[in-house]
Amino acid sequence: MNKIKNSQTYDVLVSRHNPESASLRGYIIGFLGSIALTLIAYLLTYYHAAGRDVLFGLLAALALTQFAVQLIYFLHVGKEFSPRLKLIVMSCMIIVVCILVGGSLWIMSNLNGRVMPSTKQMTRYMNDQDNL
Amino acid sequence: MSLFNNLAGILGKLSLKQFPHDPLTMFGAGLIVLVPIVIIAILTVTKRWRWLYREWLTTQDPKRIGIMYIIVAIAMGLRGLSDVLLIRTQQAISVGSSQGILSASHFQQIVSAHGTIMIFFVAMGLMFGIINLIVPLQIGARDVAFPFLNATSFWLFFSGMVLINLSLVIGDFSAAGWLAYPPLSELKYSPTVGVDYWIWSLEIAGVGSLLAGINFLVTILKMRVKGMSLMKMPMFCWSVLGSMFLVAFAFPILTVALTLLAFDRDLGTHFFTSGGGGNMMMYVNLIWAWGHPEVYILVLPAFGVFSEVVSAFSRKKLFGYTSMVWAIWAIVFLSFIVWLHHFFTMGAGSNVNAFFGIMTMIIAVPTGVKLFNWLFTMYRGKLDLKTPLLWFIAFAVVFTIGGMAGVLMAVPPIDFQLHNSLFLVAHFHMMIVGGVVFGYFAGITYWFPKFFGFKLNERLGRYAFWCWLIGFLLAFIPLYILGFMGATRRLNHYSASLGWQPLFVVAGIGAVVIAVGVGFQFLQLIFSILQRHQNTSGDDPWDARSLEWSLPTPVPFYNYARLPAVTERDAFWIAKRTHQIDTREYEPIELPRNTPLSMIIGVSILIFAFAIVWHIWWLAAVGLLAAVVIIIRSMDENTTYTISANEVMKLDKLYREGEV
Amino acid sequence: MAAEIEIHNTNRLIESYDRDATTILGFWVYLMTDCVLFASLFAVFAVLRNNTFGGPSGATLFSLPYVLAETFSLLTSSFTCGLAVLSAQRGNKKHTIFWFGVTFLLGLIFLIMEISEFHKFVKMGDSWQRSGFLSSYFTLVGTHGLHITIGLIWIAVMCVYVYKRGIGQTTLKRIRMLSLFWHFLDVVWIFIFTVVYLFGALHA
Numbered sequence: 001m002n003k004i005k006n007s008q009t010y011d012v013l014v015s016r017h018n019p020e021s022a023s024l025r026g027y028i029i030g031f032l033g034s035i036a037l038t039l040i041a042y043l044l045t046y047y048h049a050a051g052r053d054v055l056f057g058l059l060a061a062l063a064l065t066q067f068a069v070q071l072i073y074f075l076h077v078g079k080e081f082s083p084r085l086k087l088i089v090m091s092c093m094i095i096v097v098c099i100l101v102g103g104s105l106w107i108m109s110n111l112n113g114r115v116m117p118s119t120k121q122m123t124r125y126m127n128d129q130d131n132l
Numbered sequence: 133m134s135l136f137n138n139l140a141g142i143l144g145k146l147s148l149k150q151f152p153h154d155p156l157t158m159f160g161a162g163l164i165v166l167v168p169i170v171i172i173a174i175l176t177v178t179k180r181w182r183w184l185y186r187e188w189l190t191t192q193d194p195k196r197i198g199i200m201y202i203i204v205a206i207a208m209g210l211r212g213l214s215d216v217l218l219i220r221t222q223q224a225i226s227v228g229s230s231q232g233i234l235s236a237s238h239f240q241q242i243v244s245a246h247g248t249i250m251i252f253f254v255a256m257g258l259m260f261g262i263i264n265l266i267v268p269l270q271i272g273a274r275d276v277a278f279p280f281l282n283a284t285s286f287w288l289f290f291s292g293m294v295l296i297n298l299s300l301v302i303g304d305f306s307a308a309g310w311l312a313y314p315p316l317s318e319l320k321y322s323p324t325v326g327v328d329y330w331i332w333s334l335e336i337a338g339v340g341s342l343l344a345g346i347n348f349l350v351t352i353l354k355m356r357v358k359g360m361s362l363m364k365m366p367m368f369c370w371s372v373l374g375s376m377f378l379v380a381f382a383f384p385i386l387t388v389a390l391t392l393l394a395f396d397r398d399l400g401t402h403f404f405t406s407g408g409g410g411n412m413m414m415y416v417n418l419i420w421a422w423g424h425p426e427v428y429i430l431v432l433p434a435f436g437v438f439s440e441v442v443s444a445f446s447r448k449k450l451f452g453y454t455s456m457v458w459a460i461w462a463i464v465f466l467s468f469i470v471w472l473h474h475f476f477t478m479g480a481g482s483n484v485n486a487f488f489g490i491m492t493m494i495i496a497v498p499t500g501v502k503l504f505n506w507l508f509t510m511y512r513g514k515l516d517l518k519t520p521l522l523w524f525i526a527f528a529v530v531f532t533i534g535g536m537a538g539v540l541m542a543v544p545p546i547d548f549q550l551h552n553s554l555f556l557v558a559h560f561h562m563m564i565v566g567g568v569v570f571g572y573f574a575g576i577t578y579w580f581p582k583f584f585g586f587k588l589n590e591r592l593g594r595y596a597f598w599c600w601l602i603g604f605l606l607a608f609i610p611l612y613i614l615g616f617m618g619a620t621r622r623l624n625h626y627s628a629s630l631g632w633q634p635l636f637v638v639a640g641i642g643a644v645v646i647a648v649g650v651g652f653q654f655l656q657l658i659f660s661i662l663q664r665h666q667n668t669s670g671d672d673p674w675d676a677r678s679l680e681w682s683l684p685t686p687v688p689f690y691n692y693a694r695l696p697a698v699t700e701r702d703a704f705w706i707a708k709r710t711h712q713i714d715t716r717e718y719e720p721i722e723l724p725r726n727t728p729l730s731m732i733i734g735v736s737i738l739i740f741a742f743a744i745v746w747h748i749w750w751l752a753a754v755g756l757l758a759a760v761v762i763i764i765r766s767m768d769e770n771t772t773y774t775i776s777a778n779e780v781m782k783l784d785k786l787y788r789e790g791e792v
Numbered sequence: 793m794a795a796e797i798e799i800h801n802t803n804r805l806i807e808s809y810d811r812d813a814t815t816i817l818g819f820w821v822y823l824m825t826d827c828v829l830f831a832s833l834f835a836v837f838a839v840l841r842n843n844t845f846g847g848p849s850g851a852t853l854f855s856l857p858y859v860l861a862e863t864f865s866l867l868t869s870s871f872t873c874g875l876a877v878l879s880a881q882r883g884n885k886k887h888t889i890f891w892f893g894v895t896f897l898l899g900l901i902f903l904i905m906e907i908s909e910f911h912k913f914v915k916m917g918d919s920w921q922r923s924g925f926l927s928s929y930f931t932l933v934g935t936h937g938l939h940i941t942i943g944l945i946w947i948a949v950m951c952v953y954v955y956k957r958g959i960g961q962t963t964l965k966r967i968r969m970l971s972l973f974w975h976f977l978d979v980v981w982i983f984i985f986t987v988v989y990l991f992g993a994l995h996a
Contacts, residue, residue, distance in 0.1 A: 022874060022877050022878055022881065023878075024875075024878055027871060027874035027875065027878070030871075030874075031867070031868075031870075031871040031874075034867050034870075034978075034982075035864070038860070038863055038864070038982075038985070041986065041990060042856065042860050045856065045990045045993050045994065046856055048994075052994055055994055056991065056994065059986050059990050059991065059994075060986070062986070063982050063983060063985075063986040063987075066982050067979060067982055067983075070870075070978060070979050071979070074870060074975040074978070075972060075975050075976070085353055085354075085817055086817060086820050089817075089821055089824050090820075090824060092377070092381070092824075093381065093824040093825075093827050096381045096468060096828060096831075097827060097828060097831040099468050099469055100421055100468075100828070100831050100832065100835060101831050101834055101838070103421070103469070103471075103472075104414070104417055104418075104421070104835040104838075104839060105835065105838055105839065106484065107417055107472060107480060107484055108411070108413065108414060108417065108839045110480050110481045110483070110484045111413060111478065111479055111480050111481075111484075113481070114479055114480070114481055115479050277814050277815075277818055278818055281818075342825060346818060346821045346822055346825065347818070349821055350814060350817055350821060353817070354814040355814070380821060380824070380825050381824075381825065381828050382828075384825050384826070384828040384829035384832065385828065385829075385832045387829060388829055388832035388833060389832070392836065392931065395920075395927070395931065399920060399921070400920075400921040401920045401921060401927035401930075401931070402843075402845070402921070402923060402924040402927045403840070403924065403927050403928065403931075405924075407845075408845055408921075408923060409840065409843030409844060409845030409847075409923040409924030409927075410840075410843070410924045410927075411839060411843065411924065414836060414839050414840070418832060418835075421832075763949055766949065766953075766966075767953070769957075769962065
């Protein structure tokens, strides 16, 4: 195999053939974007800027946005040659993670709802018993 | 003794008391100790150590690694089988006033060991063995994507195997079933090291499988020979791709579930405890989120083997290639959304149960598509009823019966009746023995001549086959009936008035018949080796279709001297018909050097795990040597060697003339 | 003739570039499996988040400004890691080592902050043994910390490697993988920050 000692040659090759090679501009955008998104999320929480349910939604949206920003600007997802195997494998991972986390939460909360009633439910149940 | 007490601090929980005392366990322990001693003695007498080290222990060649996987799997199969014979004997005689031959706790240990060993060290071992042997050949590659990682995967698998067998000699094994549900598997209810052995053995083997899964996923995606697009791959490679995809995404869940259980036991956390804010159902949820894909991990490659076998022995191309591919991916996807059907009875609401029940029924559809495709491949084909095809036919029958039992249990109300009964046991044995084991037997018989140059004896193969099939039906049909009658699994004693004994005796006879079948398989191997010179089979004994049969036998260590030029499916078959086997030029071949580092990583991880099981903390630190080895390896740039094009040409000529 | 040789060499280079791409894809798949591992831990945390068993909840334990400082330290280290990759792509050995050094320091600060937070909780009696919620908190955040530790060791080894071997093709490939690993840890942290700390504060 031809060992490449001269990094210049490799660099030329990389920039010619590798669409994933990093750029300073990308890193700066990614960095500033992430800082801004983190700060917004932090301040929203710190000052309880909205109702709880709204805040949950907002924070989740901010986290997902930051996730996308870092994927694009730090991890260079989607910039490879076709077939975009990295992108495909990652999409599959996201599906599996959604199934796993969503499914587990659904199953366990459903179970909790049935076998571990809340105090309110318990009280109501006991009152009903008394009325009978 | 006092010396041992003084050392107590140094040796953690380990003491002389932990070695076996009653006769039966001592016998088992004796066997486990004796077998390695005999092997070591034979190696020393025949002066084979250097050969073993250079040719096998340090090898990076997937073909050799594959053979080592299969040898380990066969050895563990024997242990699993002897467990079965003990279980069946106990259940046949432990009625009424008789307590049988095993104590309750010993019986539970044996049942747990049987399940664990058969899944992790037999089925997985056979699977990775065949994948290592066949996948690189079928895609026209000279190696896997990451040879060092591949060898390391094998040694982790091996270490897990050693650890689980150590439990016979030192301490005891888990009595909490093959998936060790808490709270039974928590420290409070299982205070001995048995569950720890179970956890760490699976943890190690599981990480090995995960790494192997990543490796073969990338190998199939990136290492295919030029011209072989995904849709031109042999069906076996497709099924392995699906299976490895599942390995990559399901095994991390197992790692987490096991680690958290270990934390509960060793660090006093409250993940799955019944107090302290733990939630034991979360363990069941996690373990089956891995466990259900695991079933398909095992069976998909077996499906792949059948696809190859059926088309080769029907002398027709595979029917419905595209639908087969879609069926595989439908199974892969659906296998991730059915896991709750393993615990319908835990108390979830009807929405949850209905969703998972319906998904479970749906997963039968793509499996049915595959079955019909195989049958249509056979339809009007020139059937050559050799043993591999016999295994397929037996599979088709048994798997359909077992599969329908599965669909039955996918109905939650019915599952409420059958949960944890012997009906379930019969169902999953029909799937895993009938699907997975029959598949790998077919594969081994089919590919054996490719690697050894002679076929397995057909007559003895048939004897083994019929013993297996008859024994299998005798062993498991009674369990369906017993399940309906209310017999639960892991039952070590029952009352005589229940009238179950005759059926248990029939099941026991079935197990013995299977054991006879296994005996025939060993005879078959021995006879075939003795008669190998009369039975040389050439490079393409079955007139098969895929690329591996174009290679000289035995397959050269570099696989392909010249890479084949592939333009369509079944390239070799078409090439044979047109008498043109196109290949590219000879070129220099770069191959990985042998290295003992994979083995050293395996051994140090074994030490690490053993130390954690026994709480010998200084020894665990020694085990972290593995990390140092990895760093040293990363500094080594001289990990490959190159054979020049000229040399390849010379070697190729020698191989083609059968001189090597 | 010279042009022909150049084409031949370029082909060779593309082939070996392709081999590097295979390695990087393998590493990428490993990272994806690691995501599933973290997802399982997140699922456990989400299920056990309210099982405080009479112990403290997230809202009473966590100090948000402290966590914000941790986050910025890690985020900045992700950025400087990117700068190290840029320097390596230009073949600048000194700058590469310098930026990796900065990344290492920031990562170390993050790790020390995390460990001292853990230490504080344990000293107050709120260790992983206190409740199911704390078990899952320590495990989820601790697993991330373990990854950071491995990352730090890797960065140190990489600096030695760059110093000794210079920047060739193999080094560049490894630097790419290391940077993927480090950025990946930052990505995981986004979710820990949001789900564990911010959501935890809202639960009060």
